[in-house]
Amino acid sequence: MKVSVCLASYNGGDWIKRQIDSILNQEFKYHSNVDLELIISDDGSTDNSLKEISQNKR
Numbered sequence: 001m002k003v004s005v006c007l008a009s010y011n012g013g014d015w016i017k018r019q020i021d022s023i024l025n026q027e028f029k030y031h032s033n034v035d036l037e038l039i040i041s042d043d044g045s046t047d048n049s050l051k052e053i054s055q056n057k058r
Helices: 016-024 049-055
Strands: 002-009 035-042
Touching (some): 002 016, 016 035, 016 049, 035 049
Parallel strands (some): 002 035
């Protein structure tokens, strides 16, 4: 089963790492038949959002 999660971002650099970690650490990750896809869309942030997102590649 594939699970896709979409996360919208705009100047959320202070919170984006915690949001990504929270999504990736949900219970379904423990089920071997789940393929998790995280899609992040940023709407032109002018803070450190893009840096935080790119540093959290897994």
